[in-house]
Amino acid sequence: xxxxxxxxxxxxxxxxxxxxxxxxxxxxxxxxxxxxxxxxxxxxxxxxxxxxxxxxxxxxxxxxxxxxxxxxxxxxxxxxxxxxxxxxxxxxxxxxxxxxxxxxxxxxxxxxxxxxxxxxxxxxxxxxxxxxxxxxxxxxxxxxxxxxxxxxxxxxxxxxxxxxxxxxxxxxxxxxxxxxxxxxxxxxxxxxxxxxxxxxxxxxxxxxxxxxxxxxxxxxxxxxxxxxxxxxxxxxxxxxxxxxxxxxxxxxxxxxxxxxxxxxx
Amino acid sequence: xxxxxxxxxxxxxxxxxxxxxxxxxxxxxxxxxxxxxxxxxxxxxxxxxxxxxxxxxxxxxxxxxxxxxxxxxxxxxxxxxxxxxxxxxxxxxxxxxxxxxxxxxxxxxxxxxxxxxxxxxxxxxxxxxxxxxxxxxxxxxxxxxxxxxxxxxxxxxxxxxxxxxxxxxxxxxxxxxxxxxxxxxxxxxxxxxxxxxxxxxxxxxxxxxxxxxxxxxxxxxxxxxxxxxxxxxxxxxxxxxxxxxxxxxxxxxxxxxxxxxxxxx
Numbered sequence: 001x002x003x004x005x006x007x008x009x010x011x012x013x014x015x016x017x018x019x020x021x022x023x024x025x026x027x028x029x030x031x032x033x034x035x036x037x038x039x040x041x042x043x044x045x046x047x048x049x050x051x052x053x054x055x056x057x058x059x060x061x062x063x064x065x066x067x068x069x070x071x072x073x074x075x076x077x078x079x080x081x082x083x084x085x086x087x088x089x090x091x092x093x094x095x096x097x098x099x100x101x102x103x104x105x106x107x108x109x110x111x112x113x114x115x116x117x118x119x120x121x122x123x124x125x126x127x128x129x130x131x132x133x134x135x136x137x138x139x140x141x142x143x144x145x146x147x148x149x150x151x152x153x154x155x156x157x158x159x160x161x162x163x164x165x166x167x168x169x170x171x172x173x174x175x176x177x178x179x180x181x182x183x184x185x186x187x188x189x190x191x192x193x194x195x196x197x198x199x200x201x202x203x204x205x206x207x208x209x210x211x212x213x214x215x216x217x218x219x220x221x222x223x224x225x226x227x228x229x230x231x232x233x234x235x236x237x238x239x240x241x242x243x244x245x246x247x248x249x250x251x252x253x254x255x256x257x258x259x260x261x262x263x264x265x
Numbered sequence: 266x267x268x269x270x271x272x273x274x275x276x277x278x279x280x281x282x283x284x285x286x287x288x289x290x291x292x293x294x295x296x297x298x299x300x301x302x303x304x305x306x307x308x309x310x311x312x313x314x315x316x317x318x319x320x321x322x323x324x325x326x327x328x329x330x331x332x333x334x335x336x337x338x339x340x341x342x343x344x345x346x347x348x349x350x351x352x353x354x355x356x357x358x359x360x361x362x363x364x365x366x367x368x369x370x371x372x373x374x375x376x377x378x379x380x381x382x383x384x385x386x387x388x389x390x391x392x393x394x395x396x397x398x399x400x401x402x403x404x405x406x407x408x409x410x411x412x413x414x415x416x417x418x419x420x421x422x423x424x425x426x427x428x429x430x431x432x433x434x435x436x437x438x439x440x441x442x443x444x445x446x447x448x449x450x451x452x453x454x455x456x457x458x459x460x461x462x463x464x465x466x467x468x469x470x471x472x473x474x475x476x477x478x479x480x481x482x483x484x485x486x487x488x489x490x491x492x493x494x495x496x497x498x499x500x501x502x503x504x505x506x507x508x509x510x511x512x513x514x515x516x517x518x519x520x521x522x523x524x525x526x527x528x529x530x
Contacts, residue, residue, distance in 0.1 A: 135507035198525040242400035252514040253521040260463040
């Protein structure tokens with residue numbers, strides 16, 4: 001049975017303030033917890049149903065993670081989900097040393113390197129979904145502007161479906177980052193007007209820059225863009241009528257097109 | 266000032282039971298309400314800030330829609346959003362006569378017809394996003410299995426960003442529908458194993474079938490599929506590691522590829 005202190009502590013981690021104070025975040029769901037343990041994240045504690053604990057004895061073996069079995073109805077008290085899963089992990093936020101631009105970009109690969117840059121993505125579901133898309137397409141690095149929603153927001157963590165354990169999200173100054181990156185590889189920006197995505201020969205190495213959900217790409221980043229692309233909105237006889245695509249949907253289409261291009265090369 | 270009866274009525278429409286009983290649904294946000302009025306949906310009433318009412322006098326002119334101006338803080342009492350917008354509309358659910366398969370498919374176009382079929386999409390955000398994607402790519406018809414999440418769920422309506430006013434979602438028996446459709450145009454299903462999407466010559470007319478978020482495409486629909494496609498999960502040197510893509514993300518990539526193919530033909 002969980003103590004009221006435990007319930008209070010876990011629930012508090014829904015708030016950024018308490019995540020920052022304690023250096024912990026929460027992750028729920030079998031796939032997600034499995035991914036984090038497998039990727040050697042430092043797990044503070046696990047709250048789980050007795051059947052999950054029984055079924056995962058191999059995963060937990062020699063990990064030394066404190067495991068608390070919950071009684072029926074207790075997961076509802078600590079879960080952030082409308083339908084609680086059988087397992088919730090409290091995870092230590094990995095230490096990230098101050099991002100060293102010179103060091104990082106000195107050795108930055110120029111060949112076969114596709115990466116994403118996110119300019120103030122604010123919706124947690126979008127950020128999580130984008131990390132999942134990156135993971136699917138083997139994109140290992142996602143540069144995030146400092147105003148991008150916090151990586152350890154529970155809705156971000158959930159939407160990654162475990163990809164948070166495999167894709168590196170680097171929060172940094174995007175002006176500085178794109179200035180350095182564009183010396184080696186081209187920067188493609190997604191706009192509502194630009195060159196038709198479907199008519200491009202896309203290179204295997206590039207940065208794909210995705211703008212904010214409402215305001216698009218910031219004016220200060222525009223000069224750093226090599227090419228502006230548009231995803232054509234169209235039907236066979238007339239253009240589509242939606243005004244825009246969701247940011248994660250646009251990311252998916254762009255990533256797929258870049259991968260398709262190199263696939264056929 | 267809103268009466269407590271109004272607050273109670275509007276709030277009740279968050280529940281399916283009350284939407285069905287009253288034949289009304291709610292739509293929030295300037296773009297969405299504008300789309301619904303422009304598409305001649307029957308609007309029961311509008312709740313809006315005085316400035317929205319002032320700015321939209323042209324849109325409202327001669328519409329005969331009862332408009333209730335809200336006081337500061339009142340939108341929060343009726344809104345379903347964490348950040349309420351300046352306008353909320355109560356909309357009459359359009360009457361949909363029983364779907365007549367024979368009549369509908371007798372005149373179904375075979376040329377230049379791309380449509381979607383959704384097999385038990387359960388997440389409201391996914392359904393709304395899929396309708397928005399369809400709208401972007403000029404796809405006007407989306408067949409939904411009867412177990413697909415309800416179209417008028419507020420989260421579906423919001424996620425469409427207005428596309429609900431332009432894309433026709435037809436709830437029907439998908440076995441029957443795909444049996445009839447497949448006599449005229451090919452049915453492509455999205456799977457985790459199948460032919461590589463990036464190596465296909467895709468036709469301008471097709472049905473793209475998308476499966477449920479957890480269980481994929483139902484076994485009873487599989488025999489009706491002309492071709493199984495997979496979105497390749499890959500990086501330059503090794504396959505991607507995500508286990509799957511979100512249903513709406515997969516839909517976006519497939520729709521883009523079909524449109525790109527016909528774009529180049």
